[in-house]
Structures are given as C-alpha cells and as structure tokens.
Amino acid sequence: MANYKDIKGFHVQSLSTDPAATQMATGSWATGPTMVNSYAQRAGAGTQTSALSAGGQAAPPVSPRTRAETEKYDGTSWTESGDLNTARRYVAGAGATSSAALAIGGYNGGYTDKVESFDGSSWTNSTVLNTGRATYAQAAGTQTAAIQMGGNNPSNIALAEIWNGSSWTEVNDLNTARSQGAAAGITTDAIMFGGATAPEAQTETWNGTSWTEVSELNTGRQDLGGSGSSTPNALAIAGYTTGNVANTESWNGTSWSELADLGTARREPCPGVYSTNTASITFAGFSTAYANITEEWTATPAANFSQTNLGQVYYNSTSSAFKVTQQKTPSGTWASGGSMNTQGYAVFSLGTQTAAMRAGGYGGPPVGYQANAETYNGSTWTAITAMPVARSNEAGAGSGTITAALVYGGTAPPGRTGITEEWNSSSWTESGDLNTVRNQLGGVGTQTATLAFGGQSGPGPSGYSNSSESYNGASWTATPSMNSARGGVVGIGQTSTAALGATGYGPTPSPSLVEEWNGSSWTEVAEVNTGRGNVGGRGGTSTNGLIASGYQNSPSVRTVNTELWNGTAWTEIANVALARYAIGGQGASSNAVVIFGGNSAASDPAGVTATEEFTASPTNYTITVS
Numbered sequence: 001m002a003n004y005k006d007i008k009g010f011h012v013q014s015l016s017t018d019p020a021a022t023q024m025a026t027g028s029w030a031t032g033p034t035m036v037n038s039y040a041q042r043a044g045a046g047t048q049t050s051a052l053s054a055g056g057q058a059a060p061p062v063s064p065r066t067r068a069e070t071e072k073y074d075g076t077s078w079t080e081s082g083d084l085n086t087a088r089r090y091v092a093g094a095g096a097t098s099s100a101a102l103a104i105g106g107y108n109g110g111y112t113d114k115v116e117s118f119d120g121s122s123w124t125n126s127t128v129l130n131t132g133r134a135t136y137a138q139a140a141g142t143q144t145a146a147i148q149m150g151g152n153n154p155s156n157i158a159l160a161e162i163w164n165g166s167s168w169t170e171v172n173d174l175n176t177a178r179s180q181g182a183a184a185g186i187t188t189d190a191i192m193f194g195g196a197t198a199p200e201a202q203t204e205t206w207n208g209t210s211w212t213e214v215s216e217l218n219t220g221r222q223d224l225g226g227s228g229s230s231t232p233n234a235l236a237i238a239g240y241t242t243g244n245v246a247n248t249e250s251w252n253g254t255s256w257s258e259l260a261d262l263g264t265a266r267r268e269p270c271p272g273v274y275s276t277n278t279a280s281i282t283f284a285g286f287s288t289a290y291a292n293i294t295e296e297w298t299a300t301p302a303a304n305f306s307q308t309n310l311g312q313v314y315y316n317s318t319s320s321a322f323k324v325t326q327q328k329t330p331s332g333t334w335a336s337g338g339s340m341n342t343q344g345y346a347v348f349s350l351g352t353q354t355a356a357m358r359a360g361g362y363g364g365p366p367v368g369y370q371a372n373a374e375t376y377n378g379s380t381w382t383a384i385t386a387m388p389v390a391r392s393n394e395a396g397a398g399s400g401t402i403t404a405a406l407v408y409g410g411t412a413p414p415g416r417t418g419i420t421e422e423w424n425s426s427s428w429t430e431s432g433d434l435n436t437v438r439n440q441l442g443g444v445g446t447q448t449a450t451l452a453f454g455g456q457s458g459p460g461p462s463g464y465s466n467s468s469e470s471y472n473g474a475s476w477t478a479t480p481s482m483n484s485a486r487g488g489v490v491g492i493g494q495t496s497t498a499a500l501g502a503t504g505y506g507p508t509p510s511p512s513l514v515e516e517w518n519g520s521s522w523t524e525v526a527e528v529n530t531g532r533g534n535v536g537g538r539g540g541t542s543t544n545g546l547i548a549s550g551y552q553n554s555p556s557v558r559t560v561n562t563e564l565w566n567g568t569a570w571t572e573i574a575n576v577a578l579a580r581y582a583i584g585g586q587g588a589s590s591n592a593v594v595i596f597g598g599n600s601a602a603s604d605p606a607g608v609t610a611t612e613e614f615t616a617s618p619t620n621y622t623i624t625v626s
Contacts, residue, residue, distance in 0.1 A: 012322070014315045018620040019306040019325060024250040024277045027299035028260045032281070035078045035292035036071055040285050043093030044225070044270035045101035045118075048281040048296055049075035051272040052098040052118065055106060057089040059290040065089075066108055070118070072098040073281070073294070082122035086114050092139035094146040094163075096229070096274045102163070104148050105129060105137045111153045115168075117143060127167050131159050136179035138226070140190050140273055147187045147206065152179035156197060160211070162187050172210045176202055182226030184234035184251075184273065191231040191251060194239060196222045203256070205231055215255040215379045216338075219247045225269035225282050233276045235259075235297070240267035244287060248297070250277045255379060264293055278302075308618045322623040329546070329564055329590045330573045332616030337594060338380045344370050345599040345607035348407045349538075349584030350398035353592040353613055354378035357402040358584045359423075360410065361597060362392035364605030369412060373423075375402050376594065376611070387428055389419055393582070395443035397450040397471075399494045400588045404447040406431075406471065409455065411439045416457065420471070422447060432475040436467040440534070442491035444499040448473035451496040451517065453482055454489035454504060461507035463487075468522070470496055482515055482522045488533030492545035492565070493517075494588070500525075500542050500565065503550065505533045511552065514570075516542060528570045530561045536583025536595035537614075543567035546590040546614065549598065551581035558600065562614070564590055578610050591616040 020026045039056035046052045051073040058065050068087035071078045088106030095101030099120030106112050113129040129148065137151030144165035151157055158177035161168045174192065181195025188208035194200055194217060201220030204211045217236055224239030234251040238244070246261035262269075262282070269285040278299035285291050299305075306314075312325045344361030347370075351357050358381075359373035371390035374381045387407065394410025403425035410417055418434035434452060441455030450471035457465045466485035469476045486506035493499030497519035503511055511531030515522045532550030545565040551558055558579035563570045580598030587593030596611040 012313055012315050014317050015306050016304060016316075016318050017300050017306070018316060018323065019308045019312065019314070020300075021308050021618065022250075022252070022257070023299050023302060023305045024257070024259055026305065027278065027297055029248070029262050029295045029297050031263060032294035032296045033077050035283055035294060036080055037067070037069055038290040038292040039067055039069070040268045040290050041089040041091070042270040042284045043091040043103045044273055044283070045093040045095035046073070046098045046272045047096070047275045048272060048279045050097040050099070051281050051283070052093070052095065052101045053270050053284055054093065054101075054103050054118070055084050055088050055091040056284065057290075070123070073283075074098070078294070084116055084123050085125055086112070086116070088112060088114070090136050092137045092148060093270075093273055094139045094141045094143065094148075096142045100143040102126070102139070102143055102146055104139050104146070105151065129168050130161055130170050131157075136181075136196070138181050138183035138192055140183040140185045140226070141187050142274070145187045147183075147185070147190050149174055149183065149192055150178050150181060150195065160206070174204055174211050175213055176204070178202070180222040182224045182236060184226045184228030185231045186229065189231050191228070191234050193217055193226065193234075193236055194221050194224045200241075203251075217256050218249055218258050219245065221245060221247070223267035225271040225285075227271040227273050227275040227280045227282070229274050229276060235271075235275070235277050235280050237271055237280075237282050238262055238266050238269045238285065262295055264291070264295070266291060266293070310618055313623070323620050324623055325618050325620050327591050327616050327618045329616045330571060331619060332591065332614050333574050334562070334576050334612050334614050336577070337378075337596075337611035337613045338376070339609040339611060340381045340596055341374055341383055341609070342370070342372050343607045343609045344597050345580070345582040346392035347582075347584040347597045348394045348396045348410075349586050349596070350396050350405050351376070351402045351586045352400055352588045353586075353594040353615070355402050356586050356594050356596070357398070357405060358596060359387055359396075359407055360391050360394055361607065363607060367606060376596070381611075385427055387421060388430065389417070389421070391417060391419075393439035395441045395452060395455075395491070397443050397445040397447065399444075399446040406447045406450055408443070408452060408471075409434055409438050409441050420476070435469055435476050435478055436465060438465050438467070440487035440489070441465070442489040442501050444491040444493040445471075445496035449496045451479070451491070451499055452476070453491070453501050453517070454486050456487035464506045468517075480521050483524055484510055484513055484515070486510060486513070488551075490535050490538055490547060492538055492547070493542045498542040500545055502545075502547055503528055503531065503533050503535055505553065526569045528563050529572055530559060530563065532559055532561075532581075534581040534583070536580075536585035536598065537562070537593050538585050538587070541589075544590050546587065546593050548576050548585065548593070548595055548614070549580050549583055574614070576612055578608070578612065580608065587614070
C-alpha cells in the first residue's frame with residue numbers, strides 16, 4: 001500500500017556536501033608533509049601523489065646558496081634523490097610524474113640554456129634550449145613533450161620553444177614579453193598567466209600555433225605558480241603584488257574564478273605542474289622566510305559533486321541540516337571589473353552586467369563632450385562606432401540588450417538637446433526629437449517602447465522638469481507628468497509600463513524621493529535612505545531594483561552607498577569601492593549589476609574609467625524554524 005508521503009509529499013535529496021557552482025569551487029587547501037629543505041625558486045613537476053622539486057636558492061648561512069638538491073613526493077612524504085648536474089635557481093620544471101621530469105634553464109651566475117632529464121633517480125644532461133633565458137621562465141607539459149616560454153635575459157623576452165623529446169624548436173612568440181609568470185597545459189594546448197609585465201593579470205593561450213590574449217586574472221601578480229595538464233585544468237597559485245598573496249584562481253577555458261586561498265601566503269611557490277584543478281599540490285617558496293611548506297588542493301570528487309540549483313531543498317548528511325539554495329541580493333558584494341578605454345562621466349548606459357554599453361559623456365577639458373561608445377563583455381571594454389552628436393547627461397533604453405539601443409536628450413553644445421538616436425549594433429540613426437528638450441533625465445524600456453521622465457529643461461530652480469513622454473519607435477508622445485520636477489533622476493525597470501524614477505534634485509530639495517510608474521500614472525513610494533542624485537546601478541525591475549553611489553548636495557559629498565528596493569522599501573547593502581556620481585550602470589536584475597565611469601573627485605574633471613560589478617551568488621542556507 002502506498003504511503004502518504006509518496007502520494008502528497010516530496011523526497012528531499014540527501015547530500016554529503018553542499019552544492020557548488022563548479023566542482024573546483026568545492027576545493028580547499030590542506031597542509032601536507034614538510035620538505036627536507038627550505039628553498040625557493042625551485043623547479044616543480046608531477047602531480048599531487050607523484051611530485052618533484054629540484055634546484056633553487058637557500059637562505060644564508062647555507063653556502064653556496066644556489067642549490068642542486070632534488071626531492072620526490074609520493075603522496076605521503078618527501079625524500080631526497082639524485083642532485084641536478086648543474087646547481088641553479090629560477091629553474092622551470094615540466095613532467096607528469098616524479099620519475100619523468102625536465103629541469104629547464106635557470107641561473108647559476110649567468111643565464112643558462114641547460115636542460116636536464118630525470119629518470120626517477122638521476123639527472124642526465126639533455127639538448128639545450130636555443131636561447132638561454134633562465135631567470136623566471138615558465139614551462140609546462142611532459143618529459144617528452146614540453147613547452148617553455150618567456151623569461152629574462154636580462155630583460156623580459158617573448159620567446160617560446162617546443163620540446164619533442166630530443167630537440168627544441170622555436171615557435172611563435174608570446175604577444176607580451178614577460179618573466180616571473182606561470183604556465184599550465186601541453187604543447188598543443190597551453191596557457192601562460194601573470195608575470196612581471198603590464199598588466200600583471202595578463203593571460204595568453206597557446207593552440208599549438210599561436211598565442212592569443214584572453215581574459216585576465218582577477219588578481220594580477222608576479223612570482224606565482226601554475227598547474228594543470230590542460231588549459232581547462234589550470235590553477236594560478238599564490239604570488240606577489242605589493243606583498244605575498246595566498247590567492248588561488250581556476251581557468252575554465254573562458255575566464256578565471258577565485259577559489260579558496262592557500263593556508264600560507266607566499267611568492268615563488270613550486271607546484272606540481274601536471275596536477276589538475278581538482279587535485280593539485282604546491283610546495284617551497286618564500287613566505288616570511290624560505291619555506292619547506294607543502295599544501296595539497298582537493299575538490300569534491302566528480303562522483304559526489306552536486307551543482308548549485310537555485311531553489312533546491314536538500315539534506316546535508318554531514319552537518320545534519322536541511323538547507324536551501326538561494327540567491328539573496330543583500331549578501332552580494334562589489335568587485336572590480338575591466339576599465340573603460342576612455343574616462344568620462346555623465347555617460348549613457350544600457351545592457352546587463354556581462355553585455356553593457358556606454359556612449360557619450362563628458363571628459364573634462366580639453367576633451368569636453370564625448371561621442372565615443374564602448375561595449376563591455378563582462379571582462380573587457382571594446383570601442384565601437386561613435387555617436388554622431390557628442391553629448392553628456394543623456395538617457396537611453398535597451399532593456400537588456402546592446403544591439404538595439406535608444407539614446408535621447410542630454411547636453412550638446414551649445415546647450416540642452418532633444419535629439420534621439422537609435423543604435424542597430426553597427427551604426428547610429430537619428431529619429432524623432434523629444435517634445436521637451438532636457439538633460440539629466442531618466443529612462444527605461446526598449447528601443448521601440450521607451451519612457452523618458454524628469455530632467456532639466458532650463459537653468460535654475462524653475463528649470464527642473466516633471467515631464468514624462470513615451471517613444472513608439474518613431475516619435476515621442478506626452479504621458480502623465482511626475483508628481484515632482486527634478487534632475488539627476490535615475491530610471492529603474494525593464495519596460496515602459498512599470499518603472500521607478502529614483503532620487504534626484506528639484507526646486508525643493510528632494511534627493512530621497514522615489515516615484516513609481518504603472519503605465520498610466522506616477523505615485524510616490526518609499527524614499528531611499530541616503531538622499532542623492534546622479535546615482536548609478538539602475539539594476540533590476542520596478543519591484544526589485546538597486547542603486548549605487550551618487551552625489552549629496554548637503555553635505556556636498558560623493559557617496560559609496562548601495563540600496564536595494566524590494567517593491568516596498570529600500571535597504572542599505574554593500575558599499576561600492578569608489579565614491580562617484582554621474583555614473584553609467586545597468587543590470588537585468590539586482591543580483592547582477594555593473595557600474596562604470598563617473599566623477600570621483602573635484603580634482604578629477606575628466607572622470608574615471610573604473611568599473612565595478614555587484615554579484616549576489618547562489619548560497620546554501622540552513623533552514624531554521626523559529
């Protein structure tokens with residue numbers, strides 16, 4: 001006979017670990033056995049259970065400081081093995097196991113082209129590199145198929161060479177000469193990242209023929225370690241910025257993701273270069289002193305991994321707790337994104353966090369009003385066709401797209417303008433002008449169904465506007481006016497029939513004021529907590545929106561405040577890093593918003609290029625009963 005739960009209830013999945021966005025995100029570092037010697041600048045090879053370390057530099061009073069010692073790791077302990085034939089430091093390593101490895105280049109009083117091959121007990125001199133570039137070079141691959149790139153001889157170089165088991169062949173150079181970076185992969189699929197170059201976050205991938213610049217590290221650094229038997233297995237480990245760091249990042253073939261930090265921050269770590277991003281190892285390096293520390297990286301096995309599924313209710317059998325996976329906006333955080341190519345403020349913006357657009361703005365003297373336009377793909381900005389009319393303080397609409405945009409109003413010499421232009425992903429076309437010429441107005445909607453409201457139509461207190469009008473793809477039509485006239489207003493919403501007009505300045509100070517549009521009329525709703533104008537963010541809908549930063553007239557200050565609208569009230573959440581106003585910003589939801597540009601200081605008349613991204617990641621919460 002069927003039981004009641006099978007008829008009316010539902011089964012809750014039992015998991016031993018919480019779900020995560022990726023398998024790598026479940027990983028963590030654990031302390032392993034200490035090495036025999038405390039050295040830095042060593043070669044590394046192998047995997048988490050079969051690793052090798054060779055050469056390096058020791059701290060005084062050890063003499064000579066440049067060393068030849070070799071150590072092998074079997075997953076349990078380190079033991080000394082046969083020394084290198086030539087002692088050296090800054091040596092690059094390659095190899096899949098502790099019994100089949102290469103030591104490439106290095107420094108022993110001069111830049112060396114020496115290469116040695118290890119058979120599990122002793123080293124044999126092998127065919128030398130075509131170009132000695134010992135110091136801070138990078139390598140990846142196996143004992144019989146390796147790739148070596150970059151280095152210093154004595155300045156940074158871009159050379160790359162391939163090893164086929166018997167000889168080295170020069171191949172296409174890196175796009176950017178560098179040293180002190182890291183690498184992973186094999187001779188037909190490699191990745192090189194970080195290093196003493198500008199920017200230190202730069203990443204390049206190798207397809208067997210040429211190098212291509214791709215998305216940068218989240219934390220630019222030099223003197224870092226790298227591991228991975230292929231590019232999607234790559235890990236970037238530790239390194240040096242203004243000090244030693246413990247950061248770990250994983251490459252998925254498209255971008256880098258921050259993972260759990262090492263237990264001990266250090267530079268010049270020595271990784272098992274053929275490890276994976278679910279089972280890796282790093283050892284040696286320099287923390288506060290020359291180190292013999294070993295740390296092992298382990299992620300949940302694929303068979304036990306459960307990917308995050310929003311709304312999932314499950315039972316964690318390890319912690320004996322019922323949990324639910326939710327994306328709570330208040331728990332979100334801001335992080336730096338890629339910088340715009342051209343600084344500016346009072347810019348037009350539209351799109352989403354990973355597909356945004358900026359056009360126009362003001363660049364300060366002597367640049368003045370701008371016509372340039374750029375698009376953002378979630379990591380980098382790319383210049384596109386400029387607008388025909390240079391202007392600032394304009395508004396626009398596009399509702400989640402950057403291929404069908406509308407920009408209107410603003411300030412264009414000699415004054416305010418009502419010009420409307422449409423963008424079709426390749427060019428701009430002028431359309432019908434606004435009925436009320438103005439700047440600092442708000443806007444929402446799509447290219448063919450837009451609502452424009454508020455702004456300034458003239459100077460002084462009488463110049464603030466409460467005008468509202470809609471666009472049908474060809475012309476503008478007056479709609480019911482807002483209750484309060486004001487400029488510096490921001491529009492929140494995805495359609496022209498449901499929107500918020502938030503904050504701004506009017507003839508009577510009202511920087512906290514918010515009005516809601518329902519498709520036929522405006523109604524005042526709950527005010528923001530921190531009154532201000534010219535805010536950024538603009539993420540979400542009329543019932544789920546987010547605003548960030550902005551300018552307060554009294555006291556005169558740029559704010560860092562972020563506030564979330566839940567359809568009823570505003571809540572203060574995570575602050576932005578850079579206080580500014582007249583910012584571009586967009587987001588299809590309040591969980592994923594991007595802001596960019598803006599004016600950050602009176603001494604900054606040209607504006608900034610800085611981009612910040614707000615993200616509320618799916619998180620597992622314990623279900624409690626009160």
